[in-house]
Amino acid sequence: MxxxxxxxLKKLKKRILKMGNLxxxxxxxxxxxxxxxxxxxxxQVISNDKIVDKLDVKIDKLCQRIFAxxxxxxxxxxxxxxxxxxxxxxxxxxxxxxxxxxxxxxxSEYPEILKELEMEELIRMTDxxxxxxxxxxxTWNTTFVRDIFIQASAIESLCKKITDNILEEMGQKREVIVxxxxxxxxxxxxxxxGDYSTNIAESIVFIxxxxxxxxxxxxxxxxxxxxxx
Numbered sequence: 001m002x003x004x005x006x007x008x009l010k011k012l013k014k015r016i017l018k019m020g021n022l023x024x025x026x027x028x029x030x031x032x033x034x035x036x037x038x039x040x041x042x043x044q045v046i047s048n049d050k051i052v053d054k055l056d057v058k059i060d061k062l063c064q065r066i067f068a069x070x071x072x073x074x075x076x077x078x079x080x081x082x083x084x085x086x087x088x089x090x091x092x093x094x095x096x097x098x099x100x101x102x103x104x105x106x107x108s109e110y111p112e113i114l115k116e117l118e119m120e121e122l123i124r125m126t127d128x129x130x131x132x133x134x135x136x137x138x139t140w141n142t143t144f145v146r147d148i149f150i151q152a153s154a155i156e157s158l159c160k161k162i163t164d165n166i167l168e169e170m171g172q173k174r175e176v177i178v179x180x181x182x183x184x185x186x187x188x189x190x191x192x193x194g195d196y197s198t199n200i201a202e203s204i205v206f207i208x209x210x211x212x213x214x215x216x217x218x219x220x221x222x223x224x225x226x227x228x229x
Contacts, residue, residue: 008065009066012062015055015059016090017138019059019090023134026093027097027127028127029097034100034107037104043101049097052091059083059087060084063080078206082206086137093130093193096190103182103183106179107186117166125158128151129193129197132197133200136201149201152198166184
């Protein structure tokens, strides 16, 4: 029975990593489609979402099966609970990738607006943060978790800056209201991808070190706790 339990945990780890890689590919393709206004690639992202959803269900069922047949404790319990949360976070990231991809067509007639708003750097940062957090998920090395929080904070700041610029642009050019509205939604979803990346980083730290780092600032991560806490 113990050997079977270990095999189920290994299967769970593999499926979570598979989900992570799949979602990272979805986001990479979405960012590429956004940058190049490639509507065909955007459509491919939307079509592939069913694969993400199918794997999401498989992971949930596997976690439920492990809970039903075993009584996991300590590290194993942290692994299963965090896997459920990471699976949900990854699925939501996949949804945001689809949300962005579905708006590529709306901006495809205004490719110059992306350069005017200097969105290339934000697109790159969003792609990189997801790749980096999946690397941590693969290695279970929490050394670079702090970097994920720093990257997410930078994405949030840049999203706000670009959104402010869009709102100012909308006030001056009424003809771009539709594309501007689509871009604001895209920016919100890119920011959320950064937020979910930090959620996954938090879960990995919880699994590996048994530490809760939710709501902590990047500069305070992994410092010794206050003795009065």
